Amino acid sequence: MTKDDIEWLIIQLIAEDNAMDADDLLEELAAAGQDLPVDSLLAAEVLTRVQEQVGAELPTNAETARALRSVKAFADAVWRLLPESHGEVATA
Template sequence: MRSLTGPTVETIIGVVVRLLADERGESEADVRDELAEGGWELPIDSLRLVEILVQLEQELGVEVPADVESARSMRSVRAFAEVVLAACTTSDGSPSS
């Protein structure tokens, strides 16, 4: 589903929260609360993180580069969303607004 045009960091965070909630069988509100309590650290192991990343890439129609910055960003939902947003901007050749 590639319905997002010009996603924002908050939109991407929403997608990550939804994917985490679906993966864990929990409500989005519960996942958001848990993330907020934990300082927005991603509470999943690296294998599940890769699965979430693949789903996110498919949904947004973007490829997140496999580099050091991307790897570091996967510790925090917001940092991860910022890297995904940068990949979205790069993939279509125009900045999102």
């Protein structure tokens, strides 16, 4: 699984929770900024499902709270916890 895959998963889950089309949400987030800023409450709502689907658990700390402010930061935090991410070239 790549960071791009994780980003798309996060977008899909947030869109699903908000009865939106994932492509429309991505377009909206991209218009708001390169890092795809998102309301951290929206990201927190899908945190458990993302963790379950990728098999990584983010710690409950300030760094995770900051990561939930954007899709890219959230995906990066999850990706860094995956065993196969070590030694791979990061994709963004």
